[in-house]
Amino acid sequence: MPEKHQTTAPVHKTAILAIILISYVMIVLDISVVLTGLPKIHHELGFTDAGLAWVQSAYTLTFGGFLLLGARAGDIFGRRRMFIAGMAIFTFASVAIGASQSSTWMLSWRAIQGLGSAILAPSALALLQTNFDEGEERVRAVSLYSAAAGVSATFGLIVGGLLADWLSWRIGFLINLPIGIAMALVARVYIPETDKQPGTFDIPGAVTSTLGMSALVYGFIRSAQAGWDELTIATLVVAVILLAAFVQIERRAKQPILPLRLFSDIERSGAYAARVLYLGAMAGFFFFTTLYLQEVAGFRPAVTGLAFVPATMLHVPIAILVPRLIRRFGRNTVLIVGMVTGVVAMGWLSRAGVGSDYWTAVALPMLLIGISQGLTLSPLTSSGVVRVTRSDAGAASGAVNVAHQMGSSVGLGVLIAVAAVGTAGLSGTDLTAYRVSHALDAGTVMLLLTLMIALVTIVPAALRLERNHEEPVPVKGAA
Template sequence: MHSTAVQDTPRAAGNQTAILAIILVSYFMILLDNSVVFTGLPSIRADLELTPATLSWVQDAYTLVFGGLLLLGARAGDLLGRRRLFLIGLALFGTASLLIGVAPTGWWIVAARGLQGVGAAIVAPTSLALITAHFTGEARSRAVAWYAATAGIGASLGMLVGGALTAWISWRAAFLVNVPIAAIMIFAARRVLTETERRSGRFDVIGAVCATLGMSALVFGIMESTERGWTDPLTLSALTVAAALLIALVLHEARAPQPIMPLRLFSHRERSGAYATRLLYMGAMIGFFYFTTQYMQDTLSFSPLQAGLGFIPMTAVNFAVAMAIPRLAGHISGPVLLLAGVVVTLAGMAWLSRLDPDGTYLIAVALPMLLIGAGQGLAFAPMTNAGISSLSTEDAGAGSGLINTAHQLGMALGLGILVTVATSANDTAGVAGHVSAALTGSSVLLGLALTVVLLVVIPSRRAEPAHNDA
């Protein structure tokens, strides 16, 4: 099939507000479960009498399957139709949420979390690809801004929702709430969304196997590093297998007629810079959520619900700034907005990293959170737009999959690195000292993201003055 600009894909005849609402609610639902489990883990452990190893897999099973299957989920949407696969993903996610909510044992909840990861790996890339299929021009810019805002606030609201439902009802409610949401979204999507054009051709089996197993091994190795260390034989073995499979993937994709991960996606400097920036940025942000929660609960003596509420300043500012992006984009280029966002986030993270055992919530946490929220609100939409820049129709699914892969891989890699940094801190400094060290590491990752924006993203845009942000 010849390549045509993705902007030429026909719009759905239905109401575009309804289309966007379906996509965003579905995307928000899966993002929520990335973090909602954090506040419920102590209750899950007590209720199901889980060992520490099994408890860790309640989160890791979701992360591993989600990250490992993203490229496969994106490619399947191109071949089977994105609306059809979107519905399948929602059905899997809703079913898995029900199974988690009624889980009687540890192995049951771990298996159900893995199934939930399969649904998430389908919905995440398909939702962004559906935006490229149903929106054009300014409408797409606004849709991407909403999508970016959803990605930005999903983690912080996950903490709040998880803490509230666990405190008021049960940890099970935090998962069961997905069941009616998924059912409503399936019903609405069937009525509102139109099917995208299906691509004919063979499925890249070798590429799918290498991508899925390679990404899974990479995520697994990074996750194991947080418990065993980077020099542990199991960690090193997983990372070695991952490297071998991902190298094989690149070599195969260079020759495959219909690759699962077209290497031409990386030939565009702005897109490649956006993938790298997102990986580094999300690595820093997972440290922010993971360690700031510990500081609020262990040092400031917040309850899980209070810790969730503690993220509201960041969430509110993030959302407000993200909604202003379409107006700002009319006067300021995307790369400059991205640059400003990373700089402001870095300033907030550097401030937050100075916390100590005697700090107060207002000065040590809330005020730097305002900067982090504003920076994320500025950065996410232009980062997402850069990631889908100049994509053809045939590459829309794969491009969306790579954005989400960078997002998930960045969080897994960032957490592995930052846990190592935190544990290397002097024990005499207590929790605050470990959290400060980790957030200093987050600041370094943001510094690297800033370097990528300055050296890759902005120069690439200057080389293409006619580029359209939409």
């Protein structure tokens, strides 16, 4: 049943955009805020060296695993209602994490926090789609959404390092309480509720997709810790079987959580694949550069966070300029320039080693990475939701977010596995420098594959529209 047309006043649109951006900043911030504080968390809560990796993985596993279910819940129950529910779960879990007294308690609540994000993130992006017209208005909104992701990722590293050094890593989680309460209250006032779509949950699809993605991530992470033993291989085989079963279930389901018709458009399919690889490389950039700065260059947590400033300096202004750049040069040009810049930057950064100068070996390629993120993420997001009906807005936003989290979690797991290859005989800073260099080499390959996918799928689709003088199909019932 199509949703009723809604007219949103300009002042309300500004408020809606602010609410969506702040909520997204909270999600991304909590992914990165713990990185520079990991040594303190390791000491205070008694984590083992291997167990420390699960501070991030417990969050990303449930985040990525429940995203499709969260997107479907927004379609059925109303996206504003699920936005508020997701914000409530996320905020309560943040407070519980900040009060952690043991590793088990923290990991449990990190997983619950990931569930809150899985409900919140697709609801936020779907609300952006349904409240902003397709065209220049939505391009501008998506550009700000993408800019928020980049700046909050780096800002989280800076804040995490400063808090770990000066106060406590716990503050980064506890501060979510007043912000979360405020966002839930203003959402009820300014965000119009979307019409509920009658239907039921695709439980088999939700179970197989969640377990399949979780097994895939776990398998790659375990391979870096325990090697390619029988359990690791068995886990990955099970993951493939579950994901194959998920595809078959979605083909037959009357109301699938991930309609396979989303992949009938080659541009959308290419955007999802490119996003997985791009985010995998960028997750590796943040993780391994943090490792390099602390364990090879000898930076303290606070200095490590500040050392990421070059990655933010040009990211935000570039992302804000993207709509203007697209109007002048075309979306294809902006996307390809962004991807090529990322390849050059990651390859350059991979050359950093023991004794390298920070400014030439790290800071300058960081500037290029910021430019790449600013130019690339917005066009990829737009391509991931292009030409979808209003009824599929939640599913399309879920697919974008799944690609994002799958890239961040699985991609990082792959890079960690690559970094562990050929390390026999190395120790200390030489070992860390070797692992960082090889991981970033693999990240460069990921970005090259991203570029190839874009050239084969996204670029031809846009050229075909221009050649035929076609206009993108608007979202039905958009404001």
